[in-house]
Amino acid sequence: MxxxxxxxxxxxxxxxxxxxxxxxxxxxxxxxxxxxxxxxxxxxxxxxxxxxxxxxxxxxxxxxxxxxxxxxxxxxxxxxxxxxxxxxxxxxxxxxxxxxxxxxxxxxxxxxxxxxxxxxxxxxxxxxxxxxxxxxxxxxxxxxxxxxxxDIGLEVSDIPSTARDVVQDDVVGYYTEAENVPAFTLRDTEGMELDRFNGGGPVVTGTRAELLAWLSGRRASVPHAPGGLPVLPPWI
Known part of the structure; x- marks a missing residue:
């Protein structure tokens, strides 16, 4: 948490x-x-x-x-x-x-x-x-x-980075502890690895905003995942 x-x-x-x-x-x-x-x-x-x-x-x-x-x-x-x-x-x-x-x-x-x-x-x-x-x-x-x-025209990409990073850490922490999370690795477009879930696996890459939007169920654009995006359990 x-x-x-x-x-x-x-x-x-x-x-x-x-x-x-x-x-x-x-x-x-x-x-x-x-x-x-x-x-x-x-x-x-x-x-x-x-x-x-x-x-x-x-x-x-x-x-x-x-x-x-x-x-x-x-x-x-x-x-x-x-x-x-x-x-x-x-x-x-x-x-x-x-x-x-x-x-x-x-x-x-x-x-x-x-x-x-x-x-x-x-x-x-x-x-x-x-x-x-x-x-x-x-x-x-x-x-x-x-x-x-x-739904008044604002997306996750509009969130200031300082607030976004706090929220992203929270969501990532939730999935780190959650059950039934598939193995995958989360990486931003600058090459920084944000986390490995269940030992890591297929890589999901995106901007910080894209990754947060996906993890939180608020996708405006889809991160890059060559083998397809992992299916995540619901987030709170």
Whole structure:
């Protein structure tokens, strides 16, 4: 599981990723919000509602780390899903206001977290045991990839390299530990080997953006694989 040390660099990445998403989504009308996103079964409003609800949910994990009192992200999956559905029905202006408010509250909370809490153990909704360093990666990943999922003209290739590399390390780390991953080697177009899965095998080559788009299921262009792309198990 990818974790990253707190500090001005990652706080800045989170703030810039949030501003990119908020700026892009602010152009959406009520009608555009109800259009399908790239995620099956979700409209654009569902994605933005999810991000709006995720920020206070992740804040609850920070509270857990700070106080030592277990504070789960959500009561259960049904509560999470119903909150997303309710938010997706809001008018565009109201949904964007909620997203701005919860995003800024999250940013303040994460920047105010004191040193001892960064080493505390918490359990996100996905079930892994981690420290708040992991939460930094989770939020950056969600802000970054869900902007692409909105299907408003932005691709993985538009993600700034500093944010992209954090997310790519996270996705690669997932497949390193996942079951039923075929043997293959991941290499960028500059010849750098990024990882070998199950001892290595056929080489998949592409730009960093192409590789992240493929690994995360968001392919705008296809990496080069002479024997065909390996079939990967689903990523979260």
């Amino acid at each position: 990818k974790e990253i040390d707190p500090g001005s660099a990652i706080f800045g990445e989170l703030d810039r990723a949030a501003e990119r998403l908020l700026t892009a989504a602010a152009t959406l009308s009520d009608t555009a919000m109800t259009a399908p996103s790239r995620l099956p079964g979700w409209t654009r409003a569902h994605i933005l509602s999810h991000l709006a609800a995720q920020a206070p949910a992740l804040e609850r994990l920070l509270t857990w780390a700070r106080t030592g009192v277990r504070t789960d992200q959500y009561a259960d999956r049904a509560a999470r899903d119903s909150e997303i559905e309710a938010g997706a029905l809001l008018p565009a202006a109201a949904l964007m206001a909620r997203l701005r408010d919860t995003t800024r509250s999250w940013q303040r909370a994460v920047e105010a977290l004191l040193a001892p809490a960064w080493n505390a153990t918490v359990v996100p909704f996905t079930g892994e045991t981690c420290t708040p360093r992991r939460i930094l990666v989770i939020r950056l990943r969600e802000l970054t990839l869900h902007l692409v999922d909105l």
